Amino acid sequence: MRRALAPGALLLLLLAGPAVAASHSLPATRETTQWGWLDPREPPKLRVDSGDTVAVETMLHSLDKIRPGVTMDEIVALRKANPGGGPHSVTGPIYVRGAAPGNVLEIRILKIDPKPDAFNFNLPGKEFPTIGVLAREFPEGFSRFFRLDLEHRRAEFKPGIVLDLQPFPGIVAVGIDPNDPSPRKGGSADPLAPVSTLRPWKNGSNLDVNELREGSTIFVPVFLDGGLVWVGDAHCRQGNGEVNLTALECAYRQIVLQLIVRKDMTLKWPRIETSSHWILIGVDEDLNRAMENAVREAVDFLASQTRVPLSRAEAYSLASMVADCRVSQVVDIRKGVHCMIPKSIFVAP
Amino acid sequence: MRRALAPGALLLLLLAGPAVAASHSLPATRETTQWGWLDPREPPKLRVDSGDTVAVETMLHSLDKIRPGVTMDEIVALRKANPGGGPHSVTGPIYVRGAAPGNVLEIRILKIDPKPDAFNFNLPGKEFPTIGVLAREFPEGFSRFFRLDLEHRRAEFKPGIVLDLQPFPGIVAVGIDPNDPSPRKGGSADPLAPVSTLRPWKNGSNLDVNELREGSTIFVPVFLDGGLVWVGDAHCRQGNGEVNLTALECAYRQIVLQLIVRKDMTLKWPRIETSSHWILIGVDEDLNRAMENAVREAVDFLASQTRVPLSRAEAYSLASMVADCRVSQVVDIRKGVHCMIPKSIFVAP
Incomplete structure (x- = not known):
C-alpha cells in the first residue's frame, strides 16, 4: 500500500x-x-x-x-x-x-x-x-x-x-x-x-x-x-x-x-499500515460477518499486492497460515475484526 | 493459575x-x-x-x-x-x-x-x-x-x-x-x-x-x-x-x-498459560457467543486471581483495557475466541 x-x-x-x-x-x-x-x-x-x-x-x-x-x-x-x-x-x-x-x-x-x-x-x-x-x-x-x-x-x-x-x-x-x-x-x-x-x-x-x-x-x-x-x-x-x-x-x-x-x-474500505503489518478490516452487526468481511479484505489485499504475484486461491491459503485476526470491538452496534498480515513474510528473492 | x-x-x-x-x-x-x-x-x-x-x-x-x-x-x-x-x-x-x-x-x-x-x-x-x-x-x-x-x-x-x-x-x-x-x-x-x-x-x-x-x-x-x-x-x-x-x-x-x-x-473450560500471558477461551457455533464466553472466562479469571483482589466490576473494567481477544478459528463448527491477559500488568506493590 x-x-x-x-x-x-x-x-x-x-x-x-x-x-x-x-x-x-x-x-x-x-x-x-x-x-x-x-x-x-x-x-x-x-x-x-x-x-x-x-x-x-x-x-x-x-x-x-x-x-x-x-x-x-x-x-x-x-x-x-x-x-x-x-x-x-x-x-x-x-x-x-x-x-x-x-x-x-x-x-x-x-x-x-x-x-x-x-x-x-x-x-x-x-x-x-x-x-x-x-x-x-x-x-x-x-x-x-x-x-x-x-x-x-x-x-x-x-x-x-x-x-x-x-x-x-x-x-x-x-x-x-x-x-x-x-x-x-x-x-x-x-x-x-x-x-x-x-x-x-x-x-x-x-x-x-x-x-x-x-x-x-x-x-x-x-x-x-x-x-x-x-x-x-x-x-x-x-x-x-x-x-x-x-x-x-x-x-x-x-x-x-x-x-x-x-x-x-x-x-x-479503510486499511491500516504499521511498520510491521498491513491491517485489513471488516465490520458488521454480526461478528461472524465482520470476520468474513475482514478475511475477504485480507485475501483481496494479498491477491492485489505486486511484490510477489499471488492467485486468489494462493492468497486464501497464505491468509490461513499468516493472517492474525483479532476482535477490534463488539460494543458499537457494528462490530469489527481486523486481520494483521506480517510484512516479514515477504523476503528479497 | x-x-x-x-x-x-x-x-x-x-x-x-x-x-x-x-x-x-x-x-x-x-x-x-x-x-x-x-x-x-x-x-x-x-x-x-x-x-x-x-x-x-x-x-x-x-x-x-x-x-x-x-x-x-x-x-x-x-x-x-x-x-x-x-x-x-x-x-x-x-x-x-x-x-x-x-x-x-x-x-x-x-x-x-x-x-x-x-x-x-x-x-x-x-x-x-x-x-x-x-x-x-x-x-x-x-x-x-x-x-x-x-x-x-x-x-x-x-x-x-x-x-x-x-x-x-x-x-x-x-x-x-x-x-x-x-x-x-x-x-x-x-x-x-x-x-x-x-x-x-x-x-x-x-x-x-x-x-x-x-x-x-x-x-x-x-x-x-x-x-x-x-x-x-x-x-x-x-x-x-x-x-x-x-x-x-x-x-x-x-x-x-x-x-x-x-x-x-x-x-x-480449558485455559492456557504462556510465559507472558494467561489465555481464556470461549467457543460456540456463533462467533458472537464465543466472544461473550471468552470475555466471561477472562473476567472470572481476573476476579478470582489473588495477586491483587478485584471485584467482578473491576475485572470487567480491567479486561476492557487489557484483554487482547483474538479469533482462534472459525472453521470447526464450533468457533473460538481467545482473550490474552498480559502478566506484566501485575507489578510488585
Whole structure:
C-alpha cells in the first residue's frame, strides 16, 4: 500500500506540491469540536494542502463533561441527552484541498501527546442491557478515573496493577458516503444529514483498532470534496474487544496527523499500515460477518499486492497460515475484526 | 493459575510423588493413532504418573494418507470416507494415574520437533459450501505441499514469501464429559460413544489456539478416570482464524508433554498459560457467543486471581483495557475466541 510513498517518492511529492508542506494546529474548542455526530455540512475548521501536518487537540467524552468526579447518574444522563449520537467528542472537520470522491486519504499518525485525565466505565446493564459484552451480568454501572503518569507513560489501575499507555484514536473519520445506509440524525432522509459517531464503516469512524498508534497510517476512501477529516474518541489504552464499552478513555493535548491525498489508489474500505503489518478490516452487526468481511479484505489485499504475484486461491491459503485476526470491538452496534498480515513474510528473492 | 507450581513447589510435588518423574515415548502407529474420533473406550496406549513426561509422535491427516503428491480428488475422497469425523490423526489416549473427574490436567508443552512434510488446502466450495470462511468464493479446491526447512525453522510458500515455523498442536484433548451435548458417532445415544475430533469444547480438543507452542501450558478439566490424553492435528504455523480450513498442517517427530494432575484447582473450560500471558477461551457455533464466553472466562479469571483482589466490576473494567481477544478459528463448527491477559500488568506493590 505504500509503494508510491517510499522516502524518495514522498520527496518528489513534496517538491511537486504547491510549496513545502505546512504545519498547522487545531485546538479543541466548542467551535471546532462536536459531540456524537459527523455532519458533512459542518463548516471546515481548517483547510490544508496534501502533505501538510496538523496538530489536533481533542476533548474528553461529551465535550469534556465526563471528567474526574462526575457520578454514574451524570454519565447516564449525558448518554441519554444525545439520543442516537455517540458519546464521543470529535475535532474537525479538516478540509484537504484536492481530495475528491474516489480518491483515498492517507492519514499518518505522527505523534500522540495525551492529557493526564482518563477514565473507564460500564453503563448500568439494567438500563442498557445490550451495551457491553456482559451487560446483563452487570446491572449496576461502574466507573474509575485515572490520573495518567505521562512521564512514564503508564496508569495505575489500583495498587499492584499498572497499565502501560498505548494511545490511539478510536475515531479517525472522513465525511460519510451519501449512499451509506447508516441512519441519519432524527431519522432524516437527507443523505447529507449528520450520522452518529457510533458505527464504524467505510469512512473509518469508530473502528477502535488499537494498532493505530504513533507511527501507523490509516488509508480511507474519500466520499466528499475535501475529504473532511475528524479525529476523536481518544484512547490511552484498549484491549481487543473494548468489552465493557469503554477503553482507557482520555483526551489528547495533540495528535499530529499528516494528510496526503492519494489519487493513485482506490479503496472500498479503510486499511491500516504499521511498520510491521498491513491491517485489513471488516465490520458488521454480526461478528461472524465482520470476520468474513475482514478475511475477504485480507485475501483481496494479498491477491492485489505486486511484490510477489499471488492467485486468489494462493492468497486464501497464505491468509490461513499468516493472517492474525483479532476482535477490534463488539460494543458499537457494528462490530469489527481486523486481520494483521506480517510484512516479514515477504523476503528479497 | 501457576501459584502451586513455582519451582520449589514442583520440587516438593516430585519429592512427594511415587518416585522421580519418568520419561516415556509413544510412537505413532496404526495401534496408537486414530482418525477423526475420540473414543473413551479406546484402550490406553500408555499409563503414566503425574509429573511424567511423554514424547509423542503424530501422523499427518487421515492416518498419514494426506501427504505430498495426493490429488484434490483424493483429499475429497478421504474427507468423505469418514463422515462426521475430523480429518485429524490423534495419538493416544494416555492414561494419567490418579486423574479423576473434577480434577484438572496441567499439560505442559515442553518441546516440539516437526517432521519435514507439510501442506495447506481448501476443499472445493462447490461441494463444501460452508467449510472455510469464503468457501463460496472458492468453488475449486486448492492444495500446496511444503518441504519444511527444519534447520532454519521456516517454509517457502513460493519464491519471495517465507514463513517462519510456529508449531503448536491444534488438538490437545482429554476424554469428553459424558454429559457433553456433542453428537456421538453414528448418532449413538451412548454417552461414551466416540465424539468427532472436529469440535472444540470443554475437553480441549480442536481449539486451534496458536499460542500453545513450546513453553506453554494448557489446563483442562478431567471428566473420566485417567483423564485420557490425545494430541494431534499437528500444525507448523496458523493464522488466527485458520480461515481456509487448514493451517500449515504437519506432523511431529515428537511433541514432549509433561502431564500433571491438579487436585488443587477446578475448571469448567480449558485455559492456557504462556510465559507472558494467561489465555481464556470461549467457543460456540456463533462467533458472537464465543466472544461473550471468552470475555466471561477472562473476567472470572481476573476476579478470582489473588495477586491483587478485584471485584467482578473491576475485572470487567480491567479486561476492557487489557484483554487482547483474538479469533482462534472459525472453521470447526464450533468457533473460538481467545482473550490474552498480559502478566506484566501485575507489578510488585
